[in-house]
Amino acid sequence: MNPSLQPYLIEREPYYRAAGNEVALFAAAFARGLPMMLKGPTGCGKTRFIEHMAWRLKRPLITLACNEDMAASDLVGRYLLDVQGTVWHDGPLTTAVRHGAICYLDEVVEARQDTTVVIHPLTDERRMLPLDKRGELVKAHPDFRLVVSYNPGYQSVAKDMKPSTRQRFGAIDFDFPAPALETEVVAHESGVNPALALQLVKIAEQSRALRGRGLDEGISTRMLVHAGALIAEGIGVHDACALAMTTPITDDRDLLVALAGFVEAQFGPRR
Amino acid sequence: MTGNGNLLTRRLDVLRGIDRPTFDVLLADPAWHDGLGATDAASLVDLLAQVASEASDAALALASRLGDLIATVPDPNGLRKWALHGLQRHQHHPKARLRYFERDDPRPFADQESDADSADLLARRAALQAYLGGFGVVTHGIELHEPQATGQPPPAPALADDVIRFPRRCAVTSTQADRAALYRASIAHIAAHLRHSPLARLAGSRRPMLLATIALIEDARVERLMLRDYPGLRSLWGVFHTATRETAGFDYAGLAARLARALHDPAYVDSNAWVQKGRALFEDAAATDLQDVAAFEAVGRQLAIDVEKMRLPLLPSYRPQPPYRDDNALLWNMNAALPLDDEATAPREDYEFRSRDQLPADLSNVDVDTRRRTRHPEWDHRLDALREDWTTVIESGPAAYRGAVNRFAQKPVRRVRGLEQTPDRSIRLNRLAEGDELDLTAAVDGAIQQRSRLAPDGRIFRRHGRRHRATAVVLLMDLSVSTRRFVPGSFTTVLEAEKRAARVVAQALDSGRDRVAVHGFSSNGRHEVNYQRIKDFDEPFGAEQQSRLAALQGSLSTRMGAALRHASAALVGQTVDHKVILMLTDGEPSDVDVVEDEHLVEDARHAVASAAAQGIRTFCLTLDRQADAYVRRIFGSRNYLIADRADALAGHTGDALVRLVAH
Numbered sequence: 001m002n003p004s005l006q007p008y009l010i011e012r013e014p015y016y017r018a019a020g021n022e023v024a025l026f027a028a029a030f031a032r033g034l035p036m037m038l039k040g041p042t043g044c045g046k047t048r049f050i051e052h053m054a055w056r057l058k059r060p061l062i063t064l065a066c067n068e069d070m071a072a073s074d075l076v077g078r079y080l081l082d083v084q085g086t087v088w089h090d091g092p093l094t095t096a097v098r099h100g101a102i103c104y105l106d107e108v109v110e111a112r113q114d115t116t117v118v119i120h121p122l123t124d125e126r127r128m129l130p131l132d133k134r135g136e137l138v139k140a141h142p143d144f145r146l147v148v149s150y151n152p153g154y155q156s157v158a159k160d161m162k163p164s165t166r167q168r169f170g171a172i173d174f175d176f177p178a179p180a181l182e183t184e185v186v187a188h189e190s191g192v193n194p195a196l197a198l199q200l201v202k203i204a205e206q207s208r209a210l211r212g213r214g215l216d217e218g219i220s221t222r223m224l225v226h227a228g229a230l231i232a233e234g235i236g237v238h239d240a241c242a243l244a245m246t247t248p249i250t251d252d253r254d255l256l257v258a259l260a261g262f263v264e265a266q267f268g269p270r271r
Numbered sequence: 272m273t274g275n276g277n278l279l280t281r282r283l284d285v286l287r288g289i290d291r292p293t294f295d296v297l298l299a300d301p302a303w304h305d306g307l308g309a310t311d312a313a314s315l316v317d318l319l320a321q322v323a324s325e326a327s328d329a330a331l332a333l334a335s336r337l338g339d340l341i342a343t344v345p346d347p348n349g350l351r352k353w354a355l356h357g358l359q360r361h362q363h364h365p366k367a368r369l370r371y372f373e374r375d376d377p378r379p380f381a382d383q384e385s386d387a388d389s390a391d392l393l394a395r396r397a398a399l400q401a402y403l404g405g406f407g408v409v410t411h412g413i414e415l416h417e418p419q420a421t422g423q424p425p426p427a428p429a430l431a432d433d434v435i436r437f438p439r440r441c442a443v444t445s446t447q448a449d450r451a452a453l454y455r456a457s458i459a460h461i462a463a464h465l466r467h468s469p470l471a472r473l474a475g476s477r478r479p480m481l482l483a484t485i486a487l488i489e490d491a492r493v494e495r496l497m498l499r500d501y502p503g504l505r506s507l508w509g510v511f512h513t514a515t516r517e518t519a520g521f522d523y524a525g526l527a528a529r530l531a532r533a534l535h536d537p538a539y540v541d542s543n544a545w546v547q548k549g550r551a552l553f554e555d556a557a558a559t560d561l562q563d564v565a566a567f568e569a570v571g572r573q574l575a576i577d578v579e580k581m582r583l584p585l586l587p588s589y590r591p592q593p594p595y596r597d598d599n600a601l602l603w604n605m606n607a608a609l610p611l612d613d614e615a616t617a618p619r620e621d622y623e624f625r626s627r628d629q630l631p632a633d634l635s636n637v638d639v640d641t642r643r644r645t646r647h648p649e650w651d652h653r654l655d656a657l658r659e660d661w662t663t664v665i666e667s668g669p670a671a672y673r674g675a676v677n678r679f680a681q682k683p684v685r686r687v688r689g690l691e692q693t694p695d696r697s698i699r700l701n702r703l704a705e706g707d708e709l710d711l712t713a714a715v716d717g718a719i720q721q722r723s724r725l726a727p728d729g730r731i732f733r734r735h736g737r738r739h740r741a742t743a744v745v746l747l748m749d750l751s752v753s754t755r756r757f758v759p760g761s762f763t764t765v766l767e768a769e770k771r772a773a774r775v776v777a778q779a780l781d782s783g784r785d786r787v788a789v790h791g792f793s794s795n796g797r798h799e800v801n802y803q804r805i806k807d808f809d810e811p812f813g814a815e816q817q818s819r820l821a822a823l824q825g826s827l828s829t830r831m832g833a834a835l836r837h838a839s840a841a842l843v844g845q846t847v848d849h850k851v852i853l854m855l856t857d858g859e860p861s862d863v864d865v866v867e868d869e870h871l872v873e874d875a876r877h878a879v880a881s882a883a884a885q886g887i888r889t890f891c892l893t894l895d896r897q898a899d900a901y902v903r904r905i906f907g908s909r910n911y912l913i914a915d916r917a918d919a920l921a922g923h924t925g926d927a928l929v930r931l932v933a934h
Contacts, residue, residue, distance in 0.1 A: 069699075073711075073712060078711065078712060078715065079715050079719075080715060081715060081718050081719075085719075085722060086715065086719055199502070199503075202500060202501065206405035206406065207405065209404055209405050209406070209407050209409075210401055210404050210405060213401065213404050213409070214401055253398070254395075254397035254398035254400075254401055255398070255401050257395070257398035257401075257402070257451075258398050258399075258401035258402040258404075258405060259401075259405075261398075261402045261405070261455050262402075262405050263503070264455070264503050264504075264507060265459065265501035265503045265504050265507070266501060266502060266503040267502075267503045268502075268503040268504075268505065268506035268507065269452065269503075269506055269507055269510070
């Protein structure tokens with residue numbers, strides 16, 4: 001492996017609790033070289049999953065958070081100046097392609113559609129990346145893989161992937177795990193006991209019932225882990241839930257009252 | 272005589288003009304306004320006139336018992352609420368309406384305390400609805416019970432097919448926090464029923480005592496089940512379990528409350544044998560299987576037999592205790608179900624049996640009215656309250672106006688210019704001579720050119736682009752009869768001037784970006800506000816629309832508030848940056864069934880404010896030179912323009928549009 005990729009290797013196993021057969025599916029697609037798309041609500045474990053898989057498959061992972069201002073040159077690289085003259089700097093995508101890493105584009109629909117088109121030649125049989133400014137054609141390293149993620153819930157109609165981009169990917173749909181699993185995850189990650197973790201999960205379930213009825217997204221597993229960690233550090237349950245779960249998720253007064261009611265339904269009225 | 276006394280005389284004159292018999296009854300017994308101030312008396316006369324304009328028999332009945340009513344309800348606003356409630360509720364049932372005004376008791380409407388409680392519940396409704404949704408119940412709304420006669424204990428919360436009704440007076444009258452907790456406790460309890468109770472079991476011939484006891488056990492059972500998922504509810508419900516031997520007493524209600532507490536709170540100790548037995552039986556059944564409904568029904572049956580041996584009666588005033596629990600009517604199917612209020616038992620007067628000779632001979636000639644009807648509320652400034660569903664806006668479908676001739680000369684079309692643009696981050700302008708940030712690629716290119724001793728291109732900046740903001744405009748034309756008048760000092764009618772202005776607006780805006788609709792309205796009482804869509808958002812301003820515009824005639828009156836609300840509703844669905852209602856009128860709002868001076872002006876003001884709350888701006892152009900007083904009140908000091916010449920109206924309209932859109 002190229003030494004420049006060393007920092008991107010994940011050394012310790014990131015905790016991931018499989019909810020179904022996604023690990024086997026991903027490994028199979030990975031072996032086949034198929035680009036993958038991870039869909040699911042925010043905070044349900046997409047990023048954790050890809051970190052875990054990178055560790056498991058012993059591949060460096062180059063992560064890129066996409067945004068609206070991202071241009072194609074932010075992906076593939078550009079000429080910069082130094083004392084002698086111009087030097088070409090590979091972008092993160094080119095680095096991964098050249099030396100064989102997993103390139104993970106987080107929230108890919110946030111990037112503009114014309115930007116994401118640069119990945120097209122990489123994601124079909126050609127597996128190559130033309131660098132037109134440099135006049136170079138980079139053949140993809142056999143270990144190069146492309147993984148993208150996005151949240152189908154809250155993207156606007158204007159922000160969506162082109163069908164021509166979509167059809168190059170295999171996809172795995174993520175959702176919040178079943179209560180028993182989610183309890184296990186929350187207890188493991190935050191250090192609270194499983195009984196308390198289950199109560200947190202019940203609150204999240206109630207909030208997820210309000211999805212589309214005022215809330216864009218329910219309380220995520222990530223928020224539960226934060227709340228649990230605060231409780232484990234000795235913060236009161238009501239304060240921890242307010243800080244990490246209910247207050248961040250909405251500004252609507254009425255919904256905040258209802259969410260506080262869900263906390264009360266688990267832990268009783270605040271003393 | 273004082274000015275206020277004059278006011279009363281004036282209002283009485285108005286009433287005489289509307290309904291002479293009512294007026295006579297009122298004068299025959301002048302004692303009714305003895306204790307009242309002149310303003311209150313005048314407002315009562317106004318109320319009578321309002322009732323008289325809809326139902327003279329009801330007004331007569333009201334006038335003849337007015338003295339008694341004022342003696343029992345000294346608050347004229349309570350009386351007003353009661354009368355308006357009757358008009359609205361029985362609007363299609365003349366007989367029920369007459370009965371209401373002859374006999375019904377207005378006292379519940381003057382009950383300040385339950386008013387405050389109702390308002391409090393309604394303010395919490397959205398939060399409670401979301402709380403209910405969290406338990407997975409999304410099928411039920413939250414409403415209030417019908418007003419209850421005073422003196423009776425407040426009803427328990429009740430569950431119907433798609434609605435949960437709360438009492439108008441809250442059982443807990445102390446702090447705000449307690450009240451919120453009571454509502455949450457109720458909702459959690461009802462959610463427990465919906466999740467775990469078998470609903471609408473056949474009651475058969477079971478006695479009320481047996482039903483009540485089985486329901487008591489069922490309440491405890493579903494709460495126990497609910498606590499498995501939501502353990503915190505124990506202390507929420509626990510706050511309300513306060514019954515003890517001393518406070519609750521030994522009648523059935525008292526014992527039931529104590530048993531409820533014993534089943535809820537393991538730490539509670541009760542010396543009564545029946546309560547102890549109930550607890551033991553319940554815990555036995557609970558230890559086996561909480562889901563076994565039949566076993567718990569047997570417990571209830573056993574306990575009911577014991578109560579009857581004690582010869583304790585079930586009083587009609589019995590309510591399940593503690594007060595957060597619902598009336599359990601949902602558990603039983605009574606076959607002939609007991610009515611929750613008399614709405615269900617009110618005789619159906621929608622259908623009327625006619626004798627055969629009254630039937631039209633040929634049914635195929637009967638027109639079916641397919642016009643679209645929409646209800647809107649109206650603001651009552653004296654009560655500070657909305658009268659829900661008070662007005663009916665009727666939209667006539669696209670009628671054939673083809674006969675009308677388009678008499679507008681084709682003039683050059685004036686486009687509105689100078690519209691501001693808004694920044695849009697998705698548009699990026701690269702390689703600019705100046706901008707907000709460096710265009711990195713261009714900067715590198717420039718530096719390369721410099722080093723290779725070429726003249727560098729200095730355009731190395733970039734910034735975000737701007738785009739036009741889209742606007743949706745509803746031009747609302749007043750088509751009342753007064754628009755047939757000529758504008759003073761010209762040979763143009765008001766309507767002609769309005770039409771010209773409408774044409775300017777419809778053609779001025781860029782149809783690729785902005786959306787324009789031309790609507791018109793005229794009213795004939797609250798049940799008939801006619802609304803016409805001359806050109807709708809999705810239509811071009813083509814020949815058909817132009818001839819529709821040309822064919823408009825002025826008739827009837829001006830109920831501005833209803834029209835404004837209807838236009839707002841049309842605008843709300845539009846996805847644009849700006850929403851504007853442009854009102855063209857020639858005078859004050861008025862209608863045939865409204866006699867109070869201020870009512871429609873205040874209603875229109877409220878409609879403008881509600882539109883503003885939805886992000887819709889309103890602007891008024893009027894041809895009434897004396898319009899200052901009311902137009903400013905309705906639309907606000909900067910949102911109107913008075914055109915004094917007919918030919919100026921179209922020009923002013925264009926200017927107003929630029930101002931509105933550019934903001």
